[in-house]
Amino acid sequence: MVPVSTYAPLFDLRHTLESGQFFRWTREGDAYTAVRGLRLFRVRQRGTTLEAQGADAWFLQEFLSLDHDLADVERRLRRDRKLWEALDFAPGLRLLRQDPWECTAAFILSIASNIPRITGNVADLARTWGSPLRLGGLAAHAFPRPGQIGDEAGLRRLRLGFRAKYLAQAERLASAGLLEEIAQLPTEEARDALMVVPGVAEKVADCILLFAYGRLEAFPVDTWIRRVLRERFFRGRAVPDRALRAFATERWGDLAGYAQQYLYHWSRSTALARRNAPSPAQLRGRRRCTTMY
DNA sequence: GGCCAGGTCCAAT
DNA sequence: ATTGGACATGGC
Numbered sequence: 380m381v382p383v384s385t386y387a388p389l390f391d392l393r394h395t396l397e398s399g400q401f402f403r404w405t406r407e408g409d410a411y412t413a414v415r416g417l418r419l420f421r422v423r424q425r426g427t428t429l430e431a432q433g434a435d436a437w438f439l440q441e442f443l444s445l446d447h448d449l450a451d452v453e454r455r456l457r458r459d460r461k462l463w464e465a466l467d468f469a470p471g472l473r474l475l476r477q478d479p480w481e482c483t484a485a486f487i488l489s490i491a492s493n494i495p496r497i498t499g500n501v502a503d504l505a506r507t508w509g510s511p512l513r514l515g516g517l518a519a520h521a522f523p524r525p526g527q528i529g530d531e532a533g534l535r536r537l538r539l540g541f542r543a544k545y546l547a548q549a550e551r552l553a554s555a556g557l558l559e560e561i562a563q564l565p566t567e568e569a570r571d572a573l574m575v576v577p578g579v580a581e582k583v584a585d586c587i588l589l590f591a592y593g594r595l596e597a598f599p600v601d602t603w604i605r606r607v608l609r610e611r612f613f614r615g616r617a618v619p620d621r622a623l624r625a626f627a628t629e630r631w632g633d634l635a636g637y638a639q640q641y642l643y644h645w646s647r648s649t650a651l652a653r654r655n656a657p658s659p660a661q662l663r664g665r666r667r668c669t670t671m672y
Numbered sequence: 673g674g675c676c677a678g679g680t681c682c683a684a685t
Numbered sequence: 686a687t688t689g690g691a692c693a694t695g696g697c
Contacts, residue, residue: 490680491680491692491693540695578681601678
Protein backbone atom coordinates (compact mmCIF):
# COMPACT_ATOMS: atom_id res chain seq x y z
CA MET A 380 0.00 0.00 0.00
CA VAL A 381 1.91 3.04 -1.22
CA PRO A 382 0.02 4.70 -4.05
CA VAL A 383 -0.67 7.82 -2.00
CA SER A 384 1.49 8.97 0.82
CA THR A 385 1.28 12.12 2.81
CA TYR A 386 3.32 13.80 5.51
CA ALA A 387 1.67 13.72 8.92
CA PRO A 388 3.69 15.02 11.86
CA LEU A 389 2.22 15.02 15.39
CA PHE A 390 -0.24 12.43 14.32
CA ASP A 391 -0.99 8.94 15.60
CA LEU A 392 -3.30 6.85 13.44
CA ARG A 393 -3.89 4.15 16.03
CA HIS A 394 -4.89 6.49 18.86
CA THR A 395 -6.98 8.57 16.47
CA LEU A 396 -8.99 5.68 15.06
CA GLU A 397 -9.11 3.57 18.20
CA SER A 398 -10.13 6.24 20.70
CA GLY A 399 -13.85 5.53 20.44
CA GLN A 400 -14.92 8.42 18.21
CA PHE A 401 -15.30 6.35 15.03
CA PHE A 402 -16.78 2.90 14.44
CA ARG A 403 -16.05 2.09 10.80
CA TRP A 404 -12.57 0.58 10.90
CA THR A 405 -10.86 -2.77 11.17
CA ARG A 406 -7.18 -3.43 11.68
CA GLU A 407 -4.81 -6.08 10.40
CA GLY A 408 -1.38 -5.52 11.88
CA ASP A 409 -0.67 -1.82 11.38
CA ALA A 410 -3.01 -1.46 8.38
CA TYR A 411 -6.51 -0.07 8.83
CA THR A 412 -9.44 -0.60 6.53
CA ALA A 413 -12.06 2.11 6.98
CA VAL A 414 -15.19 3.55 5.44
CA ARG A 415 -16.17 7.18 5.51
CA GLY A 416 -19.15 8.20 3.43
CA LEU A 417 -18.86 6.50 0.04
CA ARG A 418 -15.15 5.93 0.40
CA LEU A 419 -13.60 2.58 1.30
CA PHE A 420 -9.88 2.95 1.92
CA ARG A 421 -6.84 1.43 3.56
CA VAL A 422 -4.29 3.43 5.47
CA ARG A 423 -1.10 2.75 7.36
CA GLN A 424 1.29 4.98 9.26
CA ARG A 425 5.06 4.73 8.83
CA GLY A 426 6.63 7.27 11.13
CA THR A 427 5.41 10.65 9.95
CA THR A 428 4.23 9.27 6.63
CA LEU A 429 0.81 7.93 5.80
CA GLU A 430 0.41 5.35 3.08
CA ALA A 431 -3.01 4.69 1.66
CA GLN A 432 -5.04 3.21 -1.13
CA GLY A 433 -8.51 4.41 -2.01
CA ALA A 434 -7.79 7.78 -0.43
CA ASP A 435 -5.87 10.79 -1.68
CA ALA A 436 -3.88 13.22 0.39
CA TRP A 437 -6.64 15.80 0.33
CA PHE A 438 -9.15 13.35 1.77
CA LEU A 439 -6.78 12.21 4.51
CA GLN A 440 -5.99 15.80 5.41
CA GLU A 441 -9.68 16.53 5.84
CA PHE A 442 -10.86 13.35 7.53
CA LEU A 443 -7.91 13.02 9.90
CA SER A 444 -7.87 16.74 10.69
CA LEU A 445 -4.22 17.06 9.73
CA ASP A 446 -4.83 20.79 9.50
CA HIS A 447 -5.38 21.05 13.27
CA ASP A 448 -2.40 22.70 14.91
CA LEU A 449 -1.79 19.84 17.30
CA ALA A 450 1.42 21.33 18.64
CA ASP A 451 -0.64 24.26 19.82
CA VAL A 452 -3.43 22.02 21.16
CA GLU A 453 -1.01 19.91 23.18
CA ARG A 454 1.01 22.87 24.37
CA ARG A 455 -2.06 24.70 25.62
CA LEU A 456 -3.61 21.65 27.27
CA ARG A 457 -0.29 20.76 28.86
CA ARG A 458 -0.51 23.87 30.98
CA ASP A 459 -2.98 21.79 32.96
CA ARG A 460 -0.94 19.31 34.97
CA LYS A 461 -3.97 17.10 35.51
CA LEU A 462 -4.01 16.37 31.78
CA TRP A 463 -0.40 15.27 31.51
CA GLU A 464 -1.02 11.57 31.92
CA ALA A 465 -3.81 11.57 29.36
CA LEU A 466 -1.76 13.61 26.88
CA ASP A 467 1.31 11.44 27.34
CA PHE A 468 -0.76 8.31 26.88
CA ALA A 469 -1.87 9.22 23.35
CA PRO A 470 0.31 11.86 21.71
CA GLY A 471 -0.87 12.57 18.18
CA LEU A 472 -4.51 11.72 18.86
CA ARG A 473 -6.68 13.97 16.68
CA LEU A 474 -10.41 14.60 16.48
CA LEU A 475 -11.79 13.34 13.17
CA ARG A 476 -14.14 15.06 10.74
CA GLN A 477 -16.83 12.46 10.27
CA ASP A 478 -19.87 12.55 8.07
CA PRO A 479 -22.63 14.31 10.05
CA TRP A 480 -25.37 11.79 9.27
CA GLU A 481 -23.22 8.73 10.01
CA CYS A 482 -22.01 10.32 13.21
CA THR A 483 -25.54 11.25 14.27
CA ALA A 484 -26.77 7.73 13.63
CA ALA A 485 -23.81 6.11 15.39
CA PHE A 486 -24.21 8.19 18.52
CA ILE A 487 -27.94 7.67 18.65
CA LEU A 488 -27.00 3.99 18.65
CA SER A 489 -24.48 4.63 21.43
CA ILE A 490 -27.22 5.34 23.98
CA ALA A 491 -26.83 2.95 26.91
CA SER A 492 -24.59 0.78 24.78
CA ASN A 493 -20.90 0.02 24.40
CA ILE A 494 -18.32 0.28 21.65
CA PRO A 495 -18.33 -3.36 20.49
CA ARG A 496 -22.09 -3.32 20.21
CA ILE A 497 -22.27 0.08 18.48
CA THR A 498 -19.69 -1.13 15.99
CA GLY A 499 -21.77 -4.21 15.28
CA ASN A 500 -25.00 -2.22 14.94
CA VAL A 501 -23.41 0.19 12.46
CA ALA A 502 -21.96 -2.70 10.45
CA ASP A 503 -25.37 -4.40 10.35
CA LEU A 504 -27.02 -1.24 9.02
CA ALA A 505 -24.37 -0.88 6.33
CA ARG A 506 -24.58 -4.52 5.27
CA THR A 507 -28.37 -4.39 5.13
CA TRP A 508 -29.04 -1.08 3.37
CA GLY A 509 -25.73 0.52 2.40
CA SER A 510 -24.39 0.87 -1.13
CA PRO A 511 -21.75 -1.72 -2.00
CA LEU A 512 -18.17 -0.48 -2.22
CA ARG A 513 -15.02 -2.06 -3.63
CA LEU A 514 -11.34 -1.46 -3.37
CA GLY A 515 -9.31 -3.91 -5.38
CA GLY A 516 -10.37 -7.29 -4.06
CA LEU A 517 -11.89 -5.74 -0.95
CA ALA A 518 -15.66 -5.37 -0.55
CA ALA A 519 -17.67 -3.39 1.97
CA HIS A 520 -20.77 -1.24 2.29
CA ALA A 521 -21.25 2.45 2.83
CA PHE A 522 -23.40 3.53 5.73
CA PRO A 523 -26.94 3.98 4.32
CA ARG A 524 -27.90 7.56 3.50
CA PRO A 525 -31.16 8.99 4.83
CA GLY A 526 -33.80 7.42 2.61
CA GLN A 527 -31.89 4.17 2.12
CA ILE A 528 -32.49 2.95 5.62
CA GLY A 529 -35.37 0.72 6.74
CA ASP A 530 -38.40 1.81 8.77
CA GLU A 531 -38.67 1.37 12.52
CA ALA A 532 -39.84 -2.24 12.24
CA GLY A 533 -36.95 -3.06 9.92
CA LEU A 534 -34.50 -1.40 12.28
CA ARG A 535 -35.87 -3.37 15.20
CA ARG A 536 -35.13 -6.54 13.33
CA LEU A 537 -31.45 -5.56 13.51
CA ARG A 538 -31.74 -5.62 17.31
CA LEU A 539 -31.37 -1.89 17.83
CA GLY A 540 -33.94 -2.02 20.63
CA PHE A 541 -35.51 1.27 21.69
CA ARG A 542 -32.96 3.12 19.55
CA ALA A 543 -34.83 2.00 16.42
CA LYS A 544 -37.55 4.59 16.90
CA TYR A 545 -35.03 7.38 17.48
CA LEU A 546 -33.05 6.47 14.39
CA ALA A 547 -36.14 6.23 12.20
CA GLN A 548 -37.23 9.71 13.27
CA ALA A 549 -33.74 11.12 12.94
CA GLU A 550 -33.63 9.87 9.40
CA ARG A 551 -36.71 11.90 8.49
CA LEU A 552 -35.20 15.08 9.87
CA ALA A 553 -31.93 14.36 8.09
CA SER A 554 -33.79 13.83 4.82
CA ALA A 555 -35.32 17.26 5.32
CA GLY A 556 -31.84 18.79 5.37
CA LEU A 557 -31.46 19.49 9.08
CA LEU A 558 -27.82 18.40 9.21
CA GLU A 559 -26.75 20.74 6.42
CA GLU A 560 -28.40 23.70 8.13
CA ILE A 561 -26.56 22.95 11.34
CA ALA A 562 -23.19 23.45 9.71
CA GLN A 563 -24.06 27.12 9.28
CA LEU A 564 -25.00 27.77 12.90
CA PRO A 565 -22.90 28.93 15.83
CA THR A 566 -22.24 26.08 18.23
CA GLU A 567 -24.86 26.86 20.86
CA GLU A 568 -27.59 27.21 18.25
CA ALA A 569 -26.35 24.14 16.42
CA ARG A 570 -26.61 22.23 19.68
CA ASP A 571 -30.19 23.33 20.22
CA ALA A 572 -31.04 22.44 16.63
CA LEU A 573 -29.56 18.95 17.02
CA MET A 574 -31.50 18.42 20.21
CA VAL A 575 -34.70 18.69 18.20
CA VAL A 576 -33.88 15.19 16.92
CA PRO A 577 -35.44 12.45 19.06
CA GLY A 578 -32.67 10.52 20.78
CA VAL A 579 -30.33 13.49 20.66
CA ALA A 580 -29.96 15.34 23.95
CA GLU A 581 -26.94 17.09 25.47
CA LYS A 582 -24.42 14.28 25.34
CA VAL A 583 -25.14 12.97 21.86
CA ALA A 584 -25.42 16.49 20.48
CA ASP A 585 -21.98 17.29 21.84
CA CYS A 586 -20.53 14.15 20.27
CA ILE A 587 -21.91 15.12 16.88
CA LEU A 588 -20.67 18.69 17.20
CA LEU A 589 -17.22 17.47 18.19
CA PHE A 590 -16.75 14.48 15.87
CA ALA A 591 -18.52 15.71 12.73
CA TYR A 592 -18.70 19.49 12.80
CA GLY A 593 -15.27 20.31 14.18
CA ARG A 594 -16.65 22.23 17.15
CA LEU A 595 -13.64 21.64 19.34
CA GLU A 596 -15.21 23.39 22.29
CA ALA A 597 -18.01 20.76 22.57
CA PHE A 598 -17.66 18.61 25.69
CA PRO A 599 -19.68 15.39 25.76
CA VAL A 600 -20.24 14.16 29.30
CA ASP A 601 -20.68 10.40 29.38
CA THR A 602 -20.18 7.91 32.18
CA TRP A 603 -16.40 7.71 31.62
CA ILE A 604 -15.89 11.46 31.59
CA ARG A 605 -18.19 11.85 34.56
CA ARG A 606 -16.07 9.40 36.51
CA VAL A 607 -12.65 10.69 35.50
CA LEU A 608 -13.64 14.27 36.27
CA ARG A 609 -15.13 13.31 39.60
CA GLU A 610 -12.04 11.36 40.64
CA ARG A 611 -9.40 13.67 39.22
CA PHE A 612 -10.83 17.12 39.60
CA PHE A 613 -13.52 16.91 42.30
CA ARG A 614 -12.00 14.61 44.93
CA GLY A 615 -14.58 11.92 44.32
CA ARG A 616 -17.55 14.24 44.84
CA ALA A 617 -20.55 13.72 42.54
CA VAL A 618 -21.19 16.75 40.32
CA PRO A 619 -24.15 17.32 37.96
CA ASP A 620 -23.33 16.99 34.26
CA ARG A 621 -24.30 20.58 33.65
CA ALA A 622 -21.69 21.71 36.16
CA LEU A 623 -19.08 19.41 34.63
CA ARG A 624 -19.62 21.02 31.23
CA ALA A 625 -19.36 24.47 32.72
CA PHE A 626 -16.16 23.42 34.48
CA ALA A 627 -14.66 22.10 31.25
CA THR A 628 -15.57 25.23 29.32
CA GLU A 629 -14.09 27.44 32.00
CA ARG A 630 -10.92 25.36 32.30
CA TRP A 631 -10.16 24.36 28.71
CA GLY A 632 -12.19 26.83 26.66
CA ASP A 633 -12.18 26.26 22.92
CA LEU A 634 -10.14 23.06 23.38
CA ALA A 635 -12.49 21.38 25.84
CA GLY A 636 -13.38 18.78 23.22
CA TYR A 637 -9.74 17.79 22.79
CA ALA A 638 -9.33 17.57 26.56
CA GLN A 639 -12.40 15.35 26.62
CA GLN A 640 -11.06 12.96 23.98
CA TYR A 641 -7.67 12.56 25.65
CA LEU A 642 -9.30 11.98 29.03
CA TYR A 643 -11.85 9.57 27.61
CA HIS A 644 -9.30 7.50 25.74
CA TRP A 645 -6.87 7.43 28.61
CA SER A 646 -9.36 6.59 31.35
CA ARG A 647 -11.03 3.94 29.27
CA SER A 648 -7.78 2.34 28.16
CA THR A 649 -6.32 2.19 31.63
CA ALA A 650 -9.57 0.87 33.10
CA LEU A 651 -9.81 -1.88 30.49
CA ALA A 652 -6.15 -2.78 30.99
CA ARG A 653 -6.78 -3.13 34.70
CA ARG A 654 -9.85 -5.24 34.10
CA ASN A 655 -7.99 -7.58 31.75
CA ALA A 656 -4.93 -7.82 33.94
CA PRO A 657 -4.85 -10.75 36.31
CA SER A 658 -5.75 -9.78 39.86
CA PRO A 659 -3.21 -10.29 42.68
CA ALA A 660 -5.36 -13.21 43.87
CA GLN A 661 -5.15 -14.85 40.45
CA LEU A 662 -1.39 -14.41 40.39
CA ARG A 663 -1.07 -16.01 43.81
CA GLY A 664 -3.30 -18.85 42.71
CA ARG A 665 -1.38 -19.31 39.50
CA ARG A 666 1.92 -19.44 41.34
CA ARG A 667 0.60 -21.99 43.82
CA CYS A 668 -0.68 -24.15 40.96
CA THR A 669 2.61 -24.14 39.10
CA THR A 670 4.49 -25.20 42.23
CA MET A 671 2.06 -28.05 42.74
CA TYR A 672 2.97 -29.75 39.50
C1' DG B 673 -26.48 -14.96 35.94
C1' DG B 674 -26.75 -10.28 36.96
C1' DC B 675 -25.26 -5.74 36.51
C1' DC B 676 -24.76 -1.92 33.79
C1' DA B 677 -23.86 0.17 29.40
C1' DG B 678 -20.12 6.76 25.31
C1' DG B 679 -28.46 8.36 27.58
C1' DT B 680 -32.93 9.99 26.55
C1' DC B 681 -37.64 10.70 27.49
C1' DC B 682 -41.55 11.30 30.31
C1' DA B 683 -44.07 11.73 34.38
C1' DA B 684 -44.25 13.09 38.97
C1' DT B 685 -42.61 16.19 42.32
C1' DA C 686 -36.21 22.98 37.60
C1' DT C 687 -34.88 18.44 39.38
C1' DT C 688 -35.50 13.29 39.91
C1' DG C 689 -36.57 8.41 39.10
C1' DG C 690 -37.93 4.70 36.20
C1' DA C 691 -38.69 2.61 31.65
C1' DC C 692 -36.65 1.51 27.57
C1' DA C 693 -34.44 -3.41 24.35
C1' DT C 694 -30.38 -5.90 24.10
C1' DG C 695 -26.07 -7.64 24.93
C1' DG C 696 -20.97 -7.32 26.87
C1' DC C 697 -18.43 -8.92 30.37
